[in-house]
Amino acid sequence: MATVSIRNVRKTFGSTEVLHGVSVGIEDGEFVILVGPSGCGKSTLLRMIAGLENISSGEIAIDDRVVNNVAPKERDIAMVFQNYALYPHMTVRDNMAFSLSLANMPKSMIDQQVQRAAGILGLMPYLNRYPRQLSGGQRQRVAMGRAIVRDPKVFLFDEPLSNLDAKLRVQMRAEIKELHQRLTTTTVYVTHDQIEAMTMADKIVVMNSGNVEQIGAPLELYDRPNNLFVAGFIGSPAMNFLKGTVANGAFRTDDGTTLPLPNASPGAEGRPMVYGVRPEHFQLSGDGLPATVHVVEPTGSETQVIATFAGTQVLCAFRERVTAKPGETIRITPTQALSHVFDAATGQRFVA
Amino acid sequence: MDATVDVGLQRLNFVRAPDTWVTKLFDYKPFLVFLCLLPSMGLLVVFLTYPLGLGLWLSMTDTTIGQPGHFVGLENFQELMDDPVFWMSVTNTIFYTVVATAGKFTLGLWLALLLNHHIPFKAFIRAIVLLPWIVPTVLSAIAWWWIYSPQFSIVSYVFVDLLHWSDTYFNFLGSPWPARWSLIVANIWRGIPFVAITLLAGLQTISPSLYEAALLDGASGWQKFYRITVPLLMPILAVALTLSVLFTFSDFQLVYAITRGGPFNTTHLMATLAFQRAIPGAQLGEGAAIAVSMIPFLIAATLLCFFGVGRRKWQQGEAND
Numbered sequence A: 001m002a003t004v005s006i007r008n009v010r011k012t013f014g015s016t017e018v019l020h021g022v023s024v025g026i027e028d029g030e031f032v033i034l035v036g037p038s039g040c041g042k043s044t045l046l047r048m049i050a051g052l053e054n055i056s057s058g059e060i061a062i063d064d065r066v067v068n069n070v071a072p073k074e075r076d077i078a079m080v081f082q083n084y085a086l087y088p089h090m091t092v093r094d095n096m097a098f099s100l101s102l103a104n105m106p107k108s109m110i111d112q113q114v115q116r117a118a119g120i121l122g123l124m125p126y127l128n129r130y131p132r133q134l135s136g137g138q139r140q141r142v143a144m145g146r147a148i149v150r151d152p153k154v155f156l157f158d159e160p161l162s163n164l165d166a167k168l169r170v171q172m173r174a175e176i177k178e179l180h181q182r183l184t185t186t187t188v189y190v191t192h193d194q195i196e197a198m199t200m201a202d203k204i205v206v207m208n209s210g211n212v213e214q215i216g217a218p219l220e221l222y223d224r225p226n227n228l229f230v231a232g233f234i235g236s237p238a239m240n241f242l243k244g245t246v247a248n249g250a251f252r253t254d255d256g257t258t259l260p261l262p263n264a265s266p267g268a269e270g271r272p273m274v275y276g277v278r279p280e281h282f283q284l285s286g287d288g289l290p291a292t293v294h295v296v297e298p299t300g301s302e303t304q305v306i307a308t309f310a311g312t313q314v315l316c317a318f319r320e321r322v323t324a325k326p327g328e329t330i331r332i333t334p335t336q337a338l339s340h341v342f343d344a345a346t347g348q349r350f351v352a
Numbered sequence B: 001m002d003a004t005v006d007v008g009l010q011r012l013n014f015v016r017a018p019d020t021w022v023t024k025l026f027d028y029k030p031f032l033v034f035l036c037l038l039p040s041m042g043l044l045v046v047f048l049t050y051p052l053g054l055g056l057w058l059s060m061t062d063t064t065i066g067q068p069g070h071f072v073g074l075e076n077f078q079e080l081m082d083d084p085v086f087w088m089s090v091t092n093t094i095f096y097t098v099v100a101t102a103g104k105f106t107l108g109l110w111l112a113l114l115l116n117h118h119i120p121f122k123a124f125i126r127a128i129v130l131l132p133w134i135v136p137t138v139l140s141a142i143a144w145w146w147i148y149s150p151q152f153s154i155v156s157y158v159f160v161d162l163l164h165w166s167d168t169y170f171n172f173l174g175s176p177w178p179a180r181w182s183l184i185v186a187n188i189w190r191g192i193p194f195v196a197i198t199l200l201a202g203l204q205t206i207s208p209s210l211y212e213a214a215l216l217d218g219a220s221g222w223q224k225f226y227r228i229t230v231p232l233l234m235p236i237l238a239v240a241l242t243l244s245v246l247f248t249f250s251d252f253q254l255v256y257a258i259t260r261g262g263p264f265n266t267t268h269l270m271a272t273l274a275f276q277r278a279i280p281g282a283q284l285g286e287g288a289a290i291a292v293s294m295i296p297f298l299i300a301a302t303l304l305c306f307f308g309v310g311r312r313k314w315q316q317g318e319a320n321d
């Protein structure tokens, strides 16, 4: 159990800088997810915590001890790799026992630890198998087993579920979360799947091209995205954006439609702004604004409608069943309290 | 649509003539298998079985060049049993194979490990490593012959004329043990590229993330080498070892070009002795008998290498529980 502090960390490969000063504080026992589009530097940051990449500038500390110059094996961390990196020539038992035997732990204690980990992960029947004799999900569990036998201070996961099929991914997601609740070991988990991030994390770090865009609890990011990037990245289906300006205490879109503002924002008067509203925050209402329906997609629990609204194509998700045909007009309105306004120039959330 | 199907069926029925003995024969599976194997069996017979059979036959005759021989049974082999030169060639061959193979694999593995890291001028070094393999053996043998020459040796020149460490030129090939070691050095030099390049290919199949995982698991450099690299390299090592032992055991060119078995037949390998007796000595039967006596050694060495270090349970295609 440990805290991890990442302070203004930069990483350069040759002459290109891929992390531009990242700072994240991770509490003891927290499940933190690094999420962001491909190539934004998540793996690089994780590998820097592990000690597999050196730190170009800034500091990483585990439990108040700065580890910039500490060898990986002294950091007391365990990592689950995206491709699992199981030793193909060792049985499941030996894979899990490897680190303990290198630490010269007595044989009986190694056995005990391996049994414990195998019990937690349901790997008992497979202890004598080789990795090639296991399914993807079982291999994934062995990789986790190899991490938990050591009882490390911090777990690092690099996209551990990306090689699994959709159904198994959902199952393993729950298993990892449950495992964390049971062991309460500080965990840093990398993914590019925002649903994984939303469902598993205590705290999400949204990254974009080498910068941290926002750090917060999943629902915090959903409710109050700091900027256009986070607004568009968190939540599925993604938030709709409408361009316009703030005039007379209301939002006026480029085609002249007036939308209600979530809060009075006098300072925004006259500046170009972006109005954001999530698909699920549109409501059908008789006195709403007209929207021309293009596509209706009933999923059972909700109905998704693609429509032109205030001159922009938007996606709406209604709890109600919508019977409108393409080409027809429905009347909808954004929920006032749940919409967002961003500064078009800076992309930052506009707070009055 | 139904109509076309009907027509098709009718046509099928129509074509299906009553079985003749030809169709019956071709429908008979063993015959078909035999027929399909015929081309490759033919090649094997012409290029492998015939020469091998001829060798075996010759070894049991008293054929000399220009004179068809008579069957003499195992007489040639009995004579070899009492032939000290033959026995020396056997011990020479075993010594030569064991020492040279050990040398080749130690240096080859070391080079492969070096080349598997990021080092400057990697491509250049790799090209240089391949050189001994590319140069025709006879050419390199002649080069070594010059290096070992009593009068023109560059080694002697360096030590005597440049460094003044010694007064007399070395006589590398003049006495048995220096000559044997000289041959082994030349053979190691010649064999390193094969070992280094093969093992390098093997090293490159090992995923770097395994080393990263081992690093996090707390393995030192040495532990990574013998707990990850060596076991994962074993399958390819076994193949390389088998081939290398076979090449070395049956080596002819280097020895024949450098020493011709001399001084006084003390550096003969079985292959060079067989040739010596059969062609310059004209005793075809006896030469063939020596060559045939290599076969059991070769089979034993192959089996040992292949089953000793090859085939691991964790590899594909083998059940273990």
Ligand SMILES: Nc1ncnc2c1ncn2[C@@H]1O[C@H](COP(=O)(O)OP(=O)(O)OP(=O)(O)O)[C@@H](O)[C@H]1O
Pocket (backbone or CB within 6 Å): A013, A018, A036, A037, A038, A039, A040, A041, A042, A043, A044, A045, A191, A192
């Ligand atoms: N060894 C390296 N040398 C040079 N550039 C690198 C190296 N490793 C990563 N990069 C660059 O650093 C950036 C971040 O890479 P990283 O692997 O951290 O991305 P990521 O966020 O994990 O993406 P993904 O979701 O695709 O795994 C990328 O632009 C990549 O090209």
Ligand SMILES: [Mg+2]
Pocket (backbone or CB within 6 Å): A042, A043, A044, A159
């Ligand atoms: Mg990555």
